[in-house]
Amino acid sequence: MAWMERNTTVYKLSDLPFDTQGKLTLIAPHLVRVYIPGYKFPMDVGSWCYSVRRRKSGDNTREESVINLVDTDSYRTGRRTFITNYLDYLSQHIRLGKSPASLKTSVGQFQRFVNWCDDSYVQGLDSQKHYIDAVGVFTDYLIDLVRKSQMNINTAATLQLVLFTAGRNIYSDRYGDLFRGVRKISRSFRAVNITETPEQKQARSALKFYTSLFHQLCDFVIDFERFPKRLEFEHGYYWFFPTQMPFAGPSNIEKKTQNGKNYKAYDYINGTIFGAEEIARKMTQHRSQAQNAKVARNRALKRIDKANNDGYSIHRMRAASMAFQAFMMLFSSSTGMSLGQFASLEWSDDYQVGIDRQGFRSIKYRAGARPVEFYIEARFLNLFKKALRLRDHLIKGTGRESFNYLFFSFNGKDIYPLSMNLSTDFHRRLEICFDFKTKITTRMWRAHKSNWLLEKADLSTTATLLQNTPETVIKHYSEGSDQQASKELTDFFTKFKNDTIISNEKPTNSIATGQCVELHSPTPSSSSHIQPDCKTPEGCLFCKNFRVHADTIDYRKILSLKYILEQSKHLAFNDHHFEEMLQPVVDAINSIASQIEASGKLSKVDAQEIQSSIKDEELLSKYWAKKLKLMDDLELI
Secondary structure, X not given: OOEEOOOOEEEEHHHOOEOOOOOEOOOOHHHEEEEOOOOOOOEOHHXXXXXXXXXXXXXXXXXHHHOEEEEHHHEOOHHHHHHHHHHHHHHHHHHOOOOHHHHHHHHHHHHHHHHHHHHHOOOOOOOHHHXXXXXXXXXXXXXXXXXXXXXXXXXXXXXXXXXXXXXXXHOOOOOOOOOOOOOOOOOOHHHOOOOOOOOHHHHHHHHHHHHHHHHHHHHHHHOOOOOOEEXXXXXXXXXXXXXXXXXXXXXXXXXXXXOOOOOOOEXXXXXXXXXXXXXXXXXXXXXXXXXXXXXXXXXXXXXXXXXXXXXXOHHHHHHHHHHHHHHHHHHHHHHOOOHHHHHOOEOOOOOEEEEEEOOEEEEEEEEOOEEEEEEEEHHHHHHHHHHHHHHHHHHHHXXXXXXXXXXXXXXXXXXXXXXXXXXXXXXXXXXXXXXXXXXXXXXXXXXXXXXXXXHHOXXXXXXXXXXXXXXXXXXXXXXXXXXXXXXXXXXXXXXXXXXXXXXXXXXXXXXXXXXXXXXXXXXXXXXXXXXXXXXXXXXXXXXXXEEEEOOHHHHHHHHXXXXXXXXXXXXXXOHHHHHHHHHHHHHHHHHHHHHHHHOOOOOHHHHHHHHHHHHHHOOOOHXXXXXXXXXXXXXXX
16 A cells, blocks of 8 residues: 655635635645634645545644545545535535534534544445435444443434534535435433532632642743742642653652653752762663763753743743643633633734723723623733733744734644643643642533622623623624614614513413513514514514513523524525524524523523523423424424
């Protein structure tokens, strides 16, 4: 077998070549690599044309690790068309406003299917018929893994949904006929992993460690302190040397050097370079130990001297990266934002600090043409400003002038969009470097923050700080819309805020989406092009007679409608049809949900349980559950 390296062309999803009719035109799909948001390097999608391939390098810090060498004899012509259509689908994914994080996850899951095809159903990407057959066989494979307890059923259901969604888009399956003969894998609520809230003692320990690590490494980098650097923590001290084993101390030096690693010149207990005699005693070579010891000592001294004269040495940059990761965990704990939320925060240095709520500060700025706002605790502001200085240092150290996002990762050479493995990567580094074994993920910090806010503040403040107020929705919607659309939605939200939520004691009529104060009397609530119609439940959202109770029943009703819309999104005729007819309904639902959550009458626990039960187990309200079953029976979803 002869491995071949291809001369590839790299694109961004937004820069893919489309003709005047909106058709993607790739002359050589097998030579294409594409930047996928969230990935360090451009993904070698073109190599999928070859069923036999291997990575050029196993070093994940280098771009060669994502470039595939291919066996030319395994080239499959039919896959060229599939790859073109798949890239078109990914481009639509972004244009429809889906998050980069969900795109990264989707692509990673689809890659798993491609690899399976290479091994078990090589013709799976050659044509529409072969793709359907491959998905069917792959579904049987997933079900077998679930039965053997080798895969969570919800993971299997998600994988299958990714393949269904991609196939329906690639092959224009408007009516949901494509996978009529494929068994659908349903989610199970019992299989859901509930996010645990960290105990107070565990949270305090982690926050104290993050803060100490951030300040010590940040000061070391920004103030250009000298090597070796002593880092002090509650559980012990560690020395920082400019080596491939940068951090070590009494608690882990023996473990780190037990495999014979060559750091004999460095004293990680006292923070010095050993004398030649001590180094010679540690050596076991047959040559002159004294001579080797002297060479090793001089080499170590020169390395330290070189690092002490370079403000952007690789070791200082990696220390800055670790400090920045520590700040990101502190940011997560302070704001309660999900990883996806703060990973997608664009940034501008021209920001303003506002005092909108007691004990909190708003950070406001414009990213591109859009206003951005988020909240942090007042006591966190100085830490935030210090982190911005560290951020500037990292950017400058890579030769860049700026970076579009507030947060990013550093791979030793360059910075790139923050990936979704922040917690795993950071805590792995902490355990290796500092023997710190406590791990609290960003999801756990979000749960912790929610509980804290509910104890300390009202629900309206909680909703605001967790980034889900109607005002924020209005800003987000109007950023990408024309003035009239913004006015319509603003009018709707204003009306909503004033009188949509009513007491359970007031006489109303229960309907599929909530409550109605006057049946069969549809009256438009605004100048929206969506006209209320008593025969279409979603139309009720734009009627003056529409109301909701701030309880679990009506909350489940509107989220059930949203779930139905999301599951049937692929049935829209095109992007314009979705944005024109369905997106305003989704925006209205989001606002209703936000108002119920902020009303103070529905607990955060109840809201989260309803959201999880709908998403993970499809426990919809009675009306929408029947609608979902009908759509499932007709194989529209």
